Structure formats: C-alpha cells, structure tokens
Amino acid sequence: MxxxxxxxxxxxxxxxxxxxFWIATLALPVLMLGMMGVSAFLGIRSQQAxxxxxxxxxxxxxxxxxxxxxxxxxxxxxxxxxEADLGVEExxxxxxxxxxxxxxxxxxxxxAEGAFVYRGQDSPGRVRxxxxxxxxxxxxxxxxxxxxxxxESLRALVRGGRLEYEAVGGEVAEVARVAAKAHGMIGAVxxxxxxxxxxxxxxxxxxxxxxTRIVEVVISSVRPWQLMLGKIMGVxxxxxxxxxxxxxxxxxxxxxxxxxxVQVVPAADTSMISEILxxxxxxxxxxxxxxxxxxxxxxxxxxxxxxxxxxxxAAQAQLPVIALLGIPFVLQxxxxxxxxxxxxxxxxxxxxxxxxxxxxxxVDGSAPVWMVAASIVLMVAAIFAMAWLSGRIYRVGxxxxxxxxxxxxxxxxxxxx
Amino acid sequence: xxxxxxxxxxxxxxxxxxxxxxxxxxxxxxxxxYGLLGPNGSGKTTTIRMIMDILMPxxxxxxxxxxxxxxxxxxxxxxxxxxxxxxxxxxxxxQLVFLGQIRGVARDLARKRACEWLERLDLxxxxxxxxxxxxxxxxxxxxxxxxxxxxxxxxxxxxxxSGLDPINQDVLESIVRERSALGTTVLFSTHLMEQAERxxxxxCLISRAKKVLDGDLKELKxxxxxxxxxxxxxxxxxxSDPRRAWQQERAVGSWPGVAGVVQAGDAWHLSLEDGxxxxxxxxxxxxxxxxxxxxxxxxxxxxxxxxxxxxNDDNDNGAGPDGGAR
Numbered sequence: 001m002x003x004x005x006x007x008x009x010x011x012x013x014x015x016x017x018x019x020x021f022w023i024a025t026l027a028l029p030v031l032m033l034g035m036m037g038v039s040a041f042l043g044i045r046s047q048q049a050x051x052x053x054x055x056x057x058x059x060x061x062x063x064x065x066x067x068x069x070x071x072x073x074x075x076x077x078x079x080x081x082x083e084a085d086l087g088v089e090e091x092x093x094x095x096x097x098x099x100x101x102x103x104x105x106x107x108x109x110x111x112a113e114g115a116f117v118y119r120g121q122d123s124p125g126r127v128r129x130x131x132x133x134x135x136x137x138x139x140x141x142x143x144x145x146x147x148x149x150x151x152e153s154l155r156a157l158v159r160g161g162r163l164e165y166e167a168v169g170g171e172v173a174e175v176a177r178v179a180a181k182a183h184g185m186i187g188a189v190x191x192x193x194x195x196x197x198x199x200x201x202x203x204x205x206x207x208x209x210x211x212t213r214i215v216e217v218v219i220s221s222v223r224p225w226q227l228m229l230g231k232i233m234g235v236x237x238x239x240x241x242x243x244x245x246x247x248x249x250x251x252x253x254x255x256x257x258x259x260x261x262v263q264v265v266p267a268a269d270t271s272m273i274s275e276i277l278x279x280x281x282x283x284x285x286x287x288x289x290x291x292x293x294x295x296x297x298x299x300x301x302x303x304x305x306x307x308x309x310x311x312x313x314a315a316q317a318q319l320p321v322i323a324l325l326g327i328p329f330v331l332q333x334x335x336x337x338x339x340x341x342x343x344x345x346x347x348x349x350x351x352x353x354x355x356x357x358x359x360x361x362x363v364d365g366s367a368p369v370w371m372v373a374a375s376i377v378l379m380v381a382a383i384f385a386m387a388w389l390s391g392r393i394y395r396v397g398x399x400x401x402x403x404x405x406x407x408x409x410x411x412x413x414x415x416x417x
Numbered sequence: 418x419x420x421x422x423x424x425x426x427x428x429x430x431x432x433x434x435x436x437x438x439x440x441x442x443x444x445x446x447x448x449x450x451y452g453l454l455g456p457n458g459s460g461k462t463t464t465i466r467m468i469m470d471i472l473m474p475x476x477x478x479x480x481x482x483x484x485x486x487x488x489x490x491x492x493x494x495x496x497x498x499x500x501x502x503x504x505x506x507x508x509x510x511x512q513l514v515f516l517g518q519i520r521g522v523a524r525d526l527a528r529k530r531a532c533e534w535l536e537r538l539d540l541x542x543x544x545x546x547x548x549x550x551x552x553x554x555x556x557x558x559x560x561x562x563x564x565x566x567x568x569x570x571x572x573x574x575x576x577x578x579s580g581l582d583p584i585n586q587d588v589l590e591s592i593v594r595e596r597s598a599l600g601t602t603v604l605f606s607t608h609l610m611e612q613a614e615r616x617x618x619x620x621c622l623i624s625r626a627k628k629v630l631d632g633d634l635k636e637l638k639x640x641x642x643x644x645x646x647x648x649x650x651x652x653x654x655x656x657s658d659p660r661r662a663w664q665q666e667r668a669v670g671s672w673p674g675v676a677g678v679v680q681a682g683d684a685w686h687l688s689l690e691d692g693x694x695x696x697x698x699x700x701x702x703x704x705x706x707x708x709x710x711x712x713x714x715x716x717x718x719x720x721x722x723x724x725x726x727x728x729n730d731d732n733d734n735g736a737g738p739d740g741g742a743r
Contacts, residue, residue: 006518014506214502216471217563220491221520399471 011234029249184360206305293355306397428477
C-alpha cells in the first residue's frame with residue numbers, strides 16, 4: 001500500500017505542479033467574476049448616463065405627454081415633460097451642449113398612428129427604440145380608448161391572449177423542481193467532462209511511461225496493479241482538488257453576489273434562493289457518482305493506454321470508451337426540453353451509463369430510491385470487474401511495444417496474466 | 418557452492434519468424450562481473466529482459482536468486498534498461514527519491530543517498546532542474562544513480578556505456594568495480610569489446626541468438642592463445658633499415674624451436690614448432706645477448722576471439738579499433 005501512496009503522490013504533484021493545471025483551474029472563476037463584473041459595470045454606466053441627461057418629451061398634442069413620461073420613468077430612464085414648444089435650433093443646442101440626451105416629439109401623427117420623432121445625437125439603439133415605440137404606442141392607444149365602451153376588455157385583447165399557469169403544489173415547489181432539474185443537467189455535464197478529461201489524463205500518463213520505457217524500471221519494484229491504482233488515484237486526487245477549488249470559488253462568488261444584490265436592491269426577493277441552491281444531499285450524491293464513474297472509466301482508459309504505444313494509436317483505441325461516455329450524455333441532453341422516457345431510467349442502471357443518466361434522475365426525484373441504490377451497487381460491481389479485466393490487460397500491455405493487439409490477442413492477455 | 422543469482426537453462430525466445438534467443442544457458446556466479454557480449458541484434462537485450470521478467474521465454478527456465486524471477490527477486494536487482502526511461506517533467510532529485518522510495522528506501526535515506534551520488538557524478542548543480550533539461554549523457558547518469566539507490570545485490574546494466582563520453586565511461590567503470598568489491602554481482606551487456614576486456618571477470622559471447630563462448634576471461638584467453646611470441650629489439654629500426662631488419666629476422670629465425678617469423682610493425686611474431694616452449698626461446702635469446710625490449714606470449718584480444726568464433730559476418734558490431742588492447 002505504501003508504494004501505491006508513493007505513486008499517487010508523484011502523479012498528483014506532477015499534475016498539480018504544472019502551470020496548465022492552475023491556469024485551467026483559475027480560469028473558470030476568473031471568467032465568472034469577469035462576466036459578473038462587466039455586466040455590473042455596464043449596468044452602473046448606463047444608469048449614470050441616463051441620470052445625467054434626460055430624455056425630454058415635447059408634447060404638441062397636449063394629451064399623450066404625461067402618460068409617456070410616466071411610463072419612460074417607470075422603465076428606469078431619466079425623463080421630463082416639456083409643455084412649451086421649442087424651435088429646432090433650440091432643441092439642437094440643448095442636445096449638442098449635452099443638457100439633454102434626446103427629444104421625443106409627440107404631435108397629431110403620434111395621436112393618430114403612433115409615429116413620433118426621436119431627435120438626438122446618437123441613435124437610440126434597438127432595445128430602447130423598441131421600448132420607446134411600445135410606450136408611445138400604448139399611450140396613444142390608451143388615449144383613443146379613453147372614451148370607448150368596453151375599454152378594459154379591448155385593452156386586454158390588444159395586449160394579446162394571456163396564459164395562466166396553475167402550478168400544482170404551489171410556486172415554491174415548482175421553483176425547487178426546476179432547480180433540481182437544472183442541477184441534474186449541470187451535474188451530468190460536469191460528470192461527463194470530468195470523466196472524459198481526467199480519464200484521458202490517466203491514458204496519457206500510462207502512455208508516457210510506456211513511451212519512455214520507465215515503466216520497465218518501475219515495474220521491477222512495483223506490482224502492475226499498484227502502479228495502475230496509484231496512477232488512477234493520483235489523477236483522481238488532482239481532479240478532486242480542481243473540483244474543490246471550483247466549488248469554493250462558486251460558493252464565494254455566489255455569496256458575495258447575493259449580498260451585493262441585497263444591498264443594491266433592498267426590495268429584491270431572496271426567499272427563493274434557498275430553493276435554488278443545491279442541497280447537501282445532491283452535492284454528496286454528485287461526489288459519489290463522480291468517484292464511482294471516474295474509477296470505472298479511468299481503469300478502462302488505463303487499459304487502453306497500456307494497449308497502445310503512440311498517441312495517435314491511443315486516440316483511435318479510446319473511441320469505444322468515449323462512446324460509452326458519449327451515448328448517455330447525448331441521451332441526457334435530449335431530455336433538456338422536458339421530454340423524458342421511461343426506458344432511459346432503465347438504461348441508467350447500465351453501470352457505464354449510470355453516472356450521467358442516473359444522477360439527474362436521482363436529484364429530480366424521477367428515479368425511485370431503490371433504482372438509485374441499485375445503480376450504485378451495480379457500478380461498484382462493475383468497477384471490480386473492470387479493475388480485474390483492465391488490470392490484466394494493463395499488466396501485459398504495459399511491457400509490450402509495437403503493434404496494437406487484436407481482440408483475440410487481448411483475450412489471450414487476459415487469460416495469460 | 419555459492420548460489421547463482423542468475424541462471425538460465427535452455428531458454429529460447431522467438432518474435433514471429435525471428436529467433437531472438439535460441440537454447441541459451443547462462444550461469445552467473447555470485448560476486449562476479451559478467452559481460453554479455455555480442456553485436457547489435459544478437460539477443461543481449463532479449464536475454465536481459467527475460468531475466469527481468471519483462472519478456473517470457475517460449476521455452477526453458479529463468480531463475481533469479483534461485484527462484485523464478487518473481488517480484489521479490491526483481492526488487493533486489495538494480496536494472497538499467499537499454500532504453501533510457503526517465504520522467505522527463507520531474508526534477509532530478511525528486512525523480513531519484515521517487516525511484517528509491519518505490520524500492521522501499523525511506524524518503525530521507527533515499528534523498529541523502531541521491532545527493533551523495535549526484536555529488537560524485539558532478540550533477541549536484543542539476544539536482545533541482547527538470548530531467549528533460551539535461552543532456553542525454555547526464556540523463557543516463559541520473560538513471561544509473563536510480564539503479565543503485567537501494568543497494569541492489571545484483572546490477573543488470575544493458576549497454577551502460579553507450580552514449581557516455583570517455584571520462585564518464587571511466588567514472589562508471591570505477592563505480593562498477595567498486596560495487597563489485599562490495600560484493601554486488603554485475604551483469605552488463607556491451608558491444609564494446611575493449612570495455613568488457615577491462616572490466617569483466619567472466620564473459621559470454623552471443624552471436625545470432627546463440628551462445629558462442631562462455632567462461633572466465635583469463636581462462637578463455639589462455640585457451641585461445643595461439644602460441645605466438647612477440648619479440649622487439651631495443652634498436653627497433655627494422656622498418657627503416659632493410660639490412661638491419663634482415664639481420665634481425667635471421668637471428669630470430671635461428672633460435673631453437675622457432676618455426677616461422679612474421680614482421681608486425683616493429684615487432685617479430687614467432688610461431689613455434691610443436692612441443693617447443695617459450696622458455697627455451699627466451700633462454701636462447703638471452704644466451705645470444707640480444708638486447709630485447711619486449712618478449713611476450715601473445716594473447717588474443719576479445720575482439721579477435723570474438724571474430725574468430727562468430728565468423729566474419731559480424732563486421733557491423735562497431736567494436737572499433739581495439740586491436741591494440743593490452
């Protein structure tokens with residue numbers, strides 16, 4: 001066991017000490033922070049800009065101005081109403097001297113068909129154009145409807161039909177369920193990525209030892225299964241380190257983000273946050289599926305590495321293993337729209353599919369507990385079977401050079417070892 | 418009788434249609450320095466890999482310390498493979514400590530020994546450099562240190578000298594001698610006959626998958642002695658003065674028991690009649706008052722022995738100009 005530990009430590013340090021590891025590990029939270037920072041910055045910037053320079057509504061109709069200003073203000077823009085008419089030169093002076101962002105000129109055309117002039121230095125941009133057009137159109141319509149009979153129902157119809165969703169079990173339960181589905185999906189993506197990436201690390205590491213032939217030296221002092229186990233656990237520890245750093249960063253950034261939100265928008269509704277966050281149980285389950293899935297696949301990757309002598313060969317030989325990972329991933333992603341099939345629940349019992357298919361079902365509760373338990377038991381059994389098989393292939397393959405073995409030769413290896 | 422750390426009997430190994438080793442016997446006595454000699458592709462590395470259980474023989478048996486080459490046995494061997502295997506991204510000292518640790522040497526002891534060895538091999542300044550930054554020869558020295566860190570009972574070195582400059586070859590030679598003096602058995606393969614001649618007590622010559630000669634080096638040379646005597650006169654001017662050369666040849670030819678004389682540079686090579694001894698020839702020379710600079714019973718070099726036994730199809734063995742070995 002001591003040798004396994006020595007190999008584990010070497011493998012772990014070799015991976016963790018590289019610049020690449022830290023760049024990859026820190027890039028994610030930095031990216032996240034950066035995105036949050038940029039959007040916060042942009043939000044503050046646009047608020048300030050609008051606070052400095054109002055949109056002035058110049059109402060020549062005498063009927064629409066108040067409604068328009070009220071709605072623009074409600075949309076978060078600085079605005080003011082100007083009853084008096086101004087000449088074009090005076091307007092342009094105020095705009096060029098940056099007292100005013102732009103003038104909205106409402107006249108009889110506006111009252112009749114909703115058309116209005118936006119006079120400013122810069123075009124309002126698509127979002128603001130649409131918003132202003134909607135606001136003015138609505139105000140004009142309101143004005144026309146004011147005298148009509150059945151104004152209320154007409155107004156409603158003009159807005160379009162309305163879907164009224166009745167959430168069974170109440171709103172809180174619904175949020176929780178949507179969140180659970182999302183956790184399942186995110187977990188499946190994470191599991192897929194981790195097993196594929198860390199698995200290929202194991203493969204490359206085996207291949208490198210084989211290529212440099214240092215394995216011939218190491219194997220004279222360490223049993224093949226010890227070398228394989230140490231390597232798998234070393235790479236796995238590196239993976240756990242990376243995941244732990246990510247989790248920590250997400251937790252820190254998330255907490256900071258929420259407290260920031262509460263400060264800036266005191267009225268923000270934070271009662272749902274606890275429903276959105278993943279439960280301790282589902283995080284623990286993710287860890288269980290990660291560890292089991294990683295062991296299952298990395299032993300396969302190790303065997304593939306032992307069979308090959310060159311990277312190009314390995315790229316080809318690992319395809320069956322990649323397929324075992326890819327099939328459940330594609331299946332799971334196809335359910336993202338909400339569709340789900342009962343047979344997929346049964347497919348999730350297949351050990352190689354379990355991590356990616358069973359974890360989401362376990363988290364959103366669509367798989368019964370006994371099924372989740374059964375998949376875990378089956379995975380453990382599969383790990384022992386695969387460790388036995390891969391160990392034998394590894395033991396023979398690691399010292400072989402040259403041509404990749406055919407399936408028949410592989411069978412002989414397994415029997416001979 | 419002492420135990421043989423390595424014993425092969427009737428070992429054969431084929432790769433497809435190619436026979437790498439054929440019906441091979443080998444016994445390496447404890448404490449000896451044993452040279453496995455042969456041209457490239459003659460089966461040296463295959464033999465060593467079978468001893469280390471990296472390859473399995475098709476037939477015959479391999480014993481390491483009296484047992485099949487199992488895990489415990491391999492652990493007592495310091496093995497330097499022909500392919501120089503190192504973890505390129507690891508630092509020199511870390512790598513050595515790792516190699517020591519997997520062989521059961523405690524971390525601190527491994528570190529201490531590694532430092533001493535690096536000091537001795539002039540690599541101390543490189544201890545914290547990554548292995549891939551080192552030259553090939555330096556990597557090879559690092560790898561050699563890795564093989565001796567756990568004080569193995571048996572050193573198996575596959576072509577340990579290739580790729581080393583003469584100075585480092587000497588250093589390695591002296592380390593091999595020193596290990597041997599401490600009781601370590603050493604088996605090494607080489608195609609450099611000169612090296613083997615200096616270092617080995619026993620040799621085994623392989624050619625084309627088969628053993629050609631095997632045994633004590635001195636014994637072998639005595640057995641291979643052709644009975645030729647080399648004589649050189651003090652005023653060795655034979656080459657530049659034809660008259661003097663003629664006189665010398667006549668004088669030498671007149672000594673009792675001499676059957677033939679051949680000039681070889683400054684020296685005369687005398688072949689003797691059957692039953693004649695070198696002693697009587699020397700007596701005659703002394704009685705005649707000849708001023709001799711050299712009188713030597715010629716022994717064949719390993720190179721010559723090898724060529725004689727392996728035939729002339731081994732010119733590609735790269736043995737180099739070692740005809741002048743003393």
